[in-house]
Amino acid sequence: MDFWIMVGIVIFVLIGQAILWSWVIIQRNKVAPDVKIFNWRELSQAFDRWLAERQRRRQNRSYR
Numbered sequence: 001m002d003f004w005i006m007v008g009i010v011i012f013v014l015i016g017q018a019i020l021w022s023w024v025i026i027q028r029n030k031v032a033p034d035v036k037i038f039n040w041r042e043l044s045q046a047f048d049r050w051l052a053e054r055q056r057r058r059q060n061r062s063y064r
Contacts, residue, residue, distance in 0.1 A: 028035070
């Protein structure tokens with residue numbers, strides 16, 4: 001019996017989270033439609049470019 005109560009609470013919380021986040025995304029699109037949200041691939045590529053640039057600068061500094 002306790003197991004099913006716990007499962008019910010978990011399902012209720014998950015549904016509540018889905019409703020809340022869908023509302024947040026809808027409101028964000030209404031308020032700031034031109035704001036871009038990065039996806040993980042774009043963030044990863046930007047970090048890789050930053051890291052490569054930093055390593056290149058460090059190598060150039062060590063040769064002087």
